[in-house]
Amino acid sequence: MTPALLVIAALILGSAAVALSLRNLIHSALLFVLSWVGVAAFYLWAGAQFVAFAQILVYVGAVSMVVLFAVLLTRQGTPTPIETDSIPRVIGGLFAAGGVAGVLGGAIFGTPLDVSSALPAAASVKEIGRQLMGPHAIGLLIIGIILTVALLGAVVIASQERTDNPEDFS
Numbered sequence: 001m002t003p004a005l006l007v008i009a010a011l012i013l014g015s016a017a018v019a020l021s022l023r024n025l026i027h028s029a030l031l032f033v034l035s036w037v038g039v040a041a042f043y044l045w046a047g048a049q050f051v052a053f054a055q056i057l058v059y060v061g062a063v064s065m066v067v068l069f070a071v072l073l074t075r076q077g078t079p080t081p082i083e084t085d086s087i088p089r090v091i092g093g094l095f096a097a098g099g100v101a102g103v104l105g106g107a108i109f110g111t112p113l114d115v116s117s118a119l120p121a122a123a124s125v126k127e128i129g130r131q132l133m134g135p136h137a138i139g140l141l142i143i144g145i146i147l148t149v150a151l152l153g154a155v156v157i158a159s160q161e162r163t164d165n166p167e168d169f170s
Contacts, residue, residue: 004045012038025071033064050125058143066151073158 012035019031036059043052132140 005042008038008041008045011035012042026068029064029067029071032067033060036060036064050128062147066147066154069151070154073154 015031015034015038019028019035022028022031036055040052040055040060043049043055
């Protein structure tokens with residue numbers, strides 16, 4: 001392993017671990033942005049420049065801004081109390097995690113490790129750009145619409161008037 005890969009791995013894993021351990025949602029979102037930058041650095045290290053720049057544009061640029069706007073627009077002034085009886089939630093979370101781990105494990109172990117059967121080398125960045133702006137332009141438009149709807153949904157949720165009684169939180 002090269003030192004650059006170790007630094008990138010430490011950046012990704014460290015920022016994700018700290019983001020998961022913080023209780024402040026804004027700080028966690030910003031640390032996940034740093035983790036996504038680390039993933040883009042990994043793609044650059046691996047020689048996939050187009051994927052790295054797409055990572056920067058899509059995740060660091062668009063998705064992180066939507067997440068931050070959604071968090072900032074939907075924050076409530078008074079925290080809601082957390083119920084202490086959460087055993088069914090933990091069991092449901094463990095089942096969901098087991099399902100995801102099973103699907104990922106099946107995909108990993110079902111993939112042949114023979115390098116000769118791998119796909120040919122990727123096209124140039126210019127050819128990928130032509131494909132994205134030609135036959136696959138509708139996919140980019142749909143992604144843009146989904147992100148816009150998510151941001152508008154956050155604005156609608158945040159703009160609803162709340163009639164909170166002070167007795168509800170005591």
